[in-house]
Amino acid sequence: MNPTIGWIRQLAESWRVPTALVPLVPFLLLLIALYAVIGLAAYGALRKWPRADKTIAFWLFISPWLIGFLMFTVGPMISSVYVSLTSWDLITPPRFVGFANYSEAFQDPRVAQALKVTLLYAVLSVPLQTALAFLVALLMNVDLPGIRLFRTIWYLPSLVSGVAQMVLFLWVFNPQYGLANDVLARAGIQGPGWFSDASWALPTVILMSLWTVGGAMVIYLAGLKDVPLTLYEAAALDGAGLVRLFWHITLPQLSPIILFNVLTGIIGALQIFTQGFIANGGPKDSLLFFVYYLYENAFQNFRMGYASALAWMLFVIILALTAVTARASAFAVYYETDLGGRRRRRTRKG
Amino acid sequence: MAVLVETRPASEPVAVRRADRPFWRRNLPLTVVQYVLLALGSLAFVYPFLWMIATSLRSLAGVGSSGASIWPREFLWDNYTRALTSFPFWRYALNSVLTTLIPIVGTVLSCSLAGFAFARLRVRFSGVIFAVVLATMLLPGEVTMVPQFMLFNNLGMIDTLYPLILPAFFGSPFYIFLFRQFFARMPSELADAAVVDGCGWFRMFLLVYLPLARPAVVAVSILLFMGYWNNFLGPAIYINSDQWKTLPLALAGFQSVNGTDTPLLMATSVLITLPCLAIFFFAQKQITNGITFTGGR
Numbered sequence: 001m002n003p004t005i006g007w008i009r010q011l012a013e014s015w016r017v018p019t020a021l022v023p024l025v026p027f028l029l030l031l032i033a034l035y036a037v038i039g040l041a042a043y044g045a046l047r048k049w050p051r052a053d054k055t056i057a058f059w060l061f062i063s064p065w066l067i068g069f070l071m072f073t074v075g076p077m078i079s080s081v082y083v084s085l086t087s088w089d090l091i092t093p094p095r096f097v098g099f100a101n102y103s104e105a106f107q108d109p110r111v112a113q114a115l116k117v118t119l120l121y122a123v124l125s126v127p128l129q130t131a132l133a134f135l136v137a138l139l140m141n142v143d144l145p146g147i148r149l150f151r152t153i154w155y156l157p158s159l160v161s162g163v164a165q166m167v168l169f170l171w172v173f174n175p176q177y178g179l180a181n182d183v184l185a186r187a188g189i190q191g192p193g194w195f196s197d198a199s200w201a202l203p204t205v206i207l208m209s210l211w212t213v214g215g216a217m218v219i220y221l222a223g224l225k226d227v228p229l230t231l232y233e234a235a236a237l238d239g240a241g242l243v244r245l246f247w248h249i250t251l252p253q254l255s256p257i258i259l260f261n262v263l264t265g266i267i268g269a270l271q272i273f274t275q276g277f278i279a280n281g282g283p284k285d286s287l288l289f290f291v292y293y294l295y296e297n298a299f300q301n302f303r304m305g306y307a308s309a310l311a312w313m314l315f316v317i318i319l320a321l322t323a324v325t326a327r328a329s330a331f332a333v334y335y336e337t338d339l340g341g342r343r344r345r346r347t348r349k350g
Numbered sequence: 351m352a353v354l355v356e357t358r359p360a361s362e363p364v365a366v367r368r369a370d371r372p373f374w375r376r377n378l379p380l381t382v383v384q385y386v387l388l389a390l391g392s393l394a395f396v397y398p399f400l401w402m403i404a405t406s407l408r409s410l411a412g413v414g415s416s417g418a419s420i421w422p423r424e425f426l427w428d429n430y431t432r433a434l435t436s437f438p439f440w441r442y443a444l445n446s447v448l449t450t451l452i453p454i455v456g457t458v459l460s461c462s463l464a465g466f467a468f469a470r471l472r473v474r475f476s477g478v479i480f481a482v483v484l485a486t487m488l489l490p491g492e493v494t495m496v497p498q499f500m501l502f503n504n505l506g507m508i509d510t511l512y513p514l515i516l517p518a519f520f521g522s523p524f525y526i527f528l529f530r531q532f533f534a535r536m537p538s539e540l541a542d543a544a545v546v547d548g549c550g551w552f553r554m555f556l557l558v559y560l561p562l563a564r565p566a567v568v569a570v571s572i573l574l575f576m577g578y579w580n581n582f583l584g585p586a587i588y589i590n591s592d593q594w595k596t597l598p599l600a601l602a603g604f605q606s607v608n609g610t611d612t613p614l615l616m617a618t619s620v621l622i623t624l625p626c627l628a629i630f631f632f633a634q635k636q637i638t639n640g641i642t643f644t645g646g647r
Contacts, residue, residue: 001506009506023507027516054471057551061467062479064460068520073486076497083497090503136391139384152634153392156399159626162580163598164619167605168402171612179401182417211398215641222642271490274582278602291492291583298496299587311493318490 038063084308094305101309110285110293111310115317117202118290122269122321125206130262133213137220138250151221155214166278169208170195198284205275205287216261223257224250252334259333263325270318290314406430406616413612429617436614437600438592439621446597449511449585450578453518454571460521461570462563465529466555470538480530487523491583499587513588514581514596525570532566533559569640572633576626597622 001009005026012025042056059066084101088094105111140151160168172179173194181191194204231249240248276282276292294314298307397420404420405413412424433439468480502513540558560567585599595603601618630637 002504005504005506020510023505023510023512027505027507027512053551055473058467058471058473058476061471061551061555062464064519065464065483065521065526068460068517069482069486071501072498072517072520073489073494076494076501077489079497079500080493083500090500136388139388139391142381142384144381144385147388150388150392153396156627156630157395159576159630160399160402160619160623161576161626162582163601163605164580164622167601167615167619168398170605171405171616172398172401177414177417177612179398179418186418211395214395218638218641222638267488267490271492277582277586278605280606294492294495295583295586298499304496304500308496311490311496315490315493319488322488 034067035063080308080311083305084312086305088304089302090304091302097305101306102313104306105309105313110288111313113285114288114290114293117286117288118270118272119317120202121206121272121289122266125209126262126265126269128206129210129213129216129265130258132210133216133261134220134254134258136213136217137224140217140221141224151218154217158212158214161212162274163278165208165212166275169204169211170278173204173208195279196283198282198286201279201282201286205272208275216265219257219261220254223254227253255329255333259326259329262329263322266321266325267318270314270321402616403620406613406620408613410611410613426613429613430621432614433617433621437604439597439600439618441593442595442597442600445511445594446579449514449581449596450575452515453578454574456515456519457522457525457574458567458570460519461525462529462560462567463555464521464526465531466533466559468526468530469533469536470559471551483523483526487527495583495587502588508588509590509594510588511594514584525574528570529563529566532563536562565636565639568633568636572629572637573640575629579626 008026008029009022012022013019017025038060042060045056046053083094085096085098086094087097087100136154140147140154157165171177173181175181175191175193175196178194180194184191192200194200227250231253232245235245235249271291272289273291273295276287276289277295279287281288281292281296290310291314294307294310297303297310400420401418404416404422406429407422407425407427408416408429409424409426412426416423464483468476468483498513498517499508502508505512507513507516536559540562580598581596582598582602585596586602589595589599601615601622604618605615
């Protein structure tokens with residue numbers, strides 16, 4: 001703890017502030033001081049330039065975000081660069097080691113394993129999820145009786161997320177008593193060991209992730225409903241069949257939504273953590289997801305410098321994968337309005 | 351379009367007549383196949399869910415012999431009593447509520463303010479700053495995870511709920527973006543009218559725009575609820591002592607200690623999921639709207 005903050009805390013304690021609120025006091029004081037300065041500055045500016053009220057209001061309105069951006073993003077990023085160049089266990093002062101953390105990370109077999117597991121997960125789960133969600137949305141895009149019930153059922157599993165989902169599926173995929181292997185046994189198949197088998201653990205997590213495609217399905221469904229029917233009519237008049245309608249109208253019309261969801265899906269998949277944590281990294285590190293390994297280094301082994309270096313590696317990987325996906329899809333995505341910046345095109349209507 | 355449908359001669363191909371229906375509706379066998387597929391898929395999807403509930407009501411011996419069956423042969427409501435009493439459930443639930451509801455209020459406030467500024471107060475540099483907001487969406491939280499931990503360590507807030515609550519009051523790029531989109535769609539005459547009335551910017555936001563943004567506020571709040579309620583990484587980093595554990599963190603610890611008491615684990619999982627389920631059934635429409643709104647349209 002910072003000595004000044006410790007001193008303020010002692011002061012707060014002597015004022016009989018409730019114990020649970022004591023940690024908050026220094027932070028609040030800091031914030032009040034900050035806003036006093038900002039308020040004074042805004043008042044002064046308004047006196048000097050009365051017509052700039054809009055500009056002043058703008059900066060005041062975004063000030064919470066701006067302060068948070070500096071305090072929780074920019075500041076930590078800068079210090080993260082420095083910390084990644086040190087060896088630090090939080091107790092003894094940080095020791096500058098240059099690029100040793102990075103060169104260690106490049107030689108660490110567990111980093112290689114974590115990268116392999118995480119990238120495999122992202123590369124396999126995101127396309128599978130997208131395809132399944134899209135297919136189901138296509139099936140759901142009808143006004144049949146009972147369709148609302150179907151939609152509800154498909155969406156329901158998305159509500160069981162995080163730890164609860166993992167706890168449930170550890171049991172669903174229990175080799176002895178689980179749901180999956182009993183179903184397989186009734187079909188005469190000897191089921192695998194799922195989470196307890198090093199070669200099956202990752203496929204099992206991917207399979208599990210398919211259970212929660214309901215959210216994406218809802219998004220695609222809304223997208224399908226937005227496709228102008230006139231497009232289908234015009235194409236049908238020209239003699240286009242089902243397949244061509246799908247390839248030349250449905251898919252292009254939905255491509256921006258698909259791209260957006262694939263991008264967020266990739267970023268999310270690379271940050272997978274809970275599954276690895278609950279499974280303790282899985283047998284033989286088969287579920288050693290990158291963020292879990294990072295967590296292990298930072299908060300269990302207290303290797304802050306090494307963990308920061310790993311975090312920067314993850315950042316570069318996420319940026320690279322996002323850029324590659326966005327680039328690769330540039331020719332396949334069709335933007336109707338000005339959502340897409342430079343490559344805009346307009347449909348000819350009428 | 352309506353005019354087109356009405357004036358079409360009767361000799362037009364059948365394919366175009368039902369313009370109000372998508373193309374795949376005209377094919378009966380296809381519809382049947384579709385129905386069957388949906389039904390089978392729904393069964394597969396809902397089954398683990400029902401199985402979770404069924405398992406939560408069984409005895410340990412019953413769990414071992416039932417396999418995939420969801421047929422309820424026994425109703426051990428006692429599992430739920432045990433889940434509520436065998437560990438300080440209500441203490442964890444309180445922590446979960448605190449780290450869910452307060453951050454929702456904070457995020458909605460800070461993000462709607464900023465979103466309003468970006469949508470309606472177009473001044474010099476506002477475009478540039480908005481681009482910065484969007485760029486930070488790409489930054490994975492893990493990069494700032496370690497230094498943020500040190501920051502809260504310096505503030506003496508480790509092993510308290512504050513690191514899980516405070517950052518929410520300083521905005522989150524994604525929700526700023528959502529609010530900006532929402533406010534930008536509102537007619538600007540609203541602002542003009544309020545300006546004529548001599549209304550200040552803040553009062554205009556609070557009295558004119560925020561009440562009109564109710565649908566967005568509700569949708570964002572629900573999405574945030576699901577996120578904060580199930581948040582695991584944050585508590586796993588900052589919380590060590592038992593008294594500040596949130597429900598997901600407690601369940602994770604529970605899994606590693608009592609991993610074999612399956613009915614109890616399932617009962618706890620069901621209890622943790624219950625608030626999300628309740629919200630879903632009460633606000634299904636808002637959830638669907640919210641998800642679609644966030645889905646990149």
